[in-house]
Amino acid sequence: MRAYLAMVVFMVSGGVAVYVSWFRHYQESHPRVTWGRPERYAEEHLVELALVWREEVIPSPATGTLSLAGKGRICRVARGDALATVKGGGGAVVVRSPAPGYFVPYLDGQEGKWGFSSLWRGDGVLPDPPSPKAIAEGSPVTRGQGVGKLVYQPQELRCIAYLPLTPAVAEEIRRGRVKVRLASGDRPVMMELRAHQTYGVREKIYGTLPVFPPGMLPGRRLAVILLGREQEGTAVPEEAVTFTGGRQVVFVVTGSELRLRDVQGIPLPGERFLVTEGLAAGELVLEKAEGAREGRVKLW
The missing domain is CATH 2.40.420.20 (conserved putative lor/sdh protein from methanococcus maripaludis s2 fold)
Structure with missing residues (x-):
C-alpha cells in the first residue's frame, strides 16, 4: 500500500513538473506583446515661490482714528492719491501715496527685512513669512504707526525657489527660463532666470515673473505649477x-x-x-x- 501511494505521488509530481516545464516554454514562445503608442508629455511639479518686491511702509501722520480710502481692499494708486484719513483732535489729516503702486492695507513685520539678500544665501529651507495682519477700518493709530504699505509700480515681480533637477527641468534652466502656470488650467507663462545654483538634486533659482497679480500681495509666497520641457x-x-x-x-x-x-x-x-x-x-x-x-x- 505504501509503495502504491509513493508511486502515485511520484507520478503526480512528475506530471506537475512536466506541465510547469511545458507552461513555461509556452509562455516564453507565446509572450504577451503590446504596441508602442505615440504620446506627448510635459512633467509637472508643484513649486513654492518666495516673492520679492520693493515696498514701503506708509506711516500715519497723526494720532487718531483711521479711515481707509479703499475700505480695506488692495488698490492701485497714483502718486498723490488719498490712501487714508486720520481723524484726531487736530482735525482730519489725509495720508497720500508718495508714488504709483498698489496700496496694501496689511503688514506682517517683514517689511524691509524680506528680500534677496536674506533668502538667497545657502541651501536651507526657505522661511515661511508671518501671517499678514489686516489694518482694520476705524482702528486707532498713533503718529508714525504703519497704516499699510505701498508696493511700487511698475516693477518686476521677482522670486526665489527650489526646483527639482530632472533632465527636462535642467534643460529649461540651461536655456535661462522655465515655464510655469499660476493656477491649474491657466496659460503657461515664462519665468526668466536671473541666477541659479545647484544643490544636489535641486536647483535654487532667482527669477522674474512676467505678471504681477495684486491678489497675492498680502502674503509673500505663491504656489505655481512648474512645467518641464514637453517631450x-x-x-x-x-x-x-x-x-x-x-x-x-x-x-x-x-x-x-x-x-x-x-x-x-x-x-x-x-x-x-x-x-x-x-x-x-x-x-x-x-x-x-x-x-x-x-x-x-x-x-x-
Whole structure:
C-alpha cells in the first residue's frame, strides 16, 4: 500500500513538473506583446515661490482714528492719491501715496527685512513669512504707526525657489527660463532666470515673473505649477522596460523573433514609460521584459 501511494505521488509530481516545464516554454514562445503608442508629455511639479518686491511702509501722520480710502481692499494708486484719513483732535489729516503702486492695507513685520539678500544665501529651507495682519477700518493709530504699505509700480515681480533637477527641468534652466502656470488650467507663462545654483538634486533659482497679480500681495509666497520641457516619444507599459548589463532595454518583436533594443526615456504616471529614443510608435514590444530572453516567438 505504501509503495502504491509513493508511486502515485511520484507520478503526480512528475506530471506537475512536466506541465510547469511545458507552461513555461509556452509562455516564453507565446509572450504577451503590446504596441508602442505615440504620446506627448510635459512633467509637472508643484513649486513654492518666495516673492520679492520693493515696498514701503506708509506711516500715519497723526494720532487718531483711521479711515481707509479703499475700505480695506488692495488698490492701485497714483502718486498723490488719498490712501487714508486720520481723524484726531487736530482735525482730519489725509495720508497720500508718495508714488504709483498698489496700496496694501496689511503688514506682517517683514517689511524691509524680506528680500534677496536674506533668502538667497545657502541651501536651507526657505522661511515661511508671518501671517499678514489686516489694518482694520476705524482702528486707532498713533503718529508714525504703519497704516499699510505701498508696493511700487511698475516693477518686476521677482522670486526665489527650489526646483527639482530632472533632465527636462535642467534643460529649461540651461536655456535661462522655465515655464510655469499660476493656477491649474491657466496659460503657461515664462519665468526668466536671473541666477541659479545647484544643490544636489535641486536647483535654487532667482527669477522674474512676467505678471504681477495684486491678489497675492498680502502674503509673500505663491504656489505655481512648474512645467518641464514637453517631450515626444512612444509610450509602453513600465514593465516592458528593464535593465541588463547596465543597459536600459526593451524586447522588440521583429518578425518571429525577440530582439533586445537599447532605449532612453522617462517614467510616466499610471505605470507607463515614455521611450524618447530607440523605439518608434507602432512597433511591437514584450509587455513584461523582466526575465525574458532573445529568441523565436509565436504570437498567434
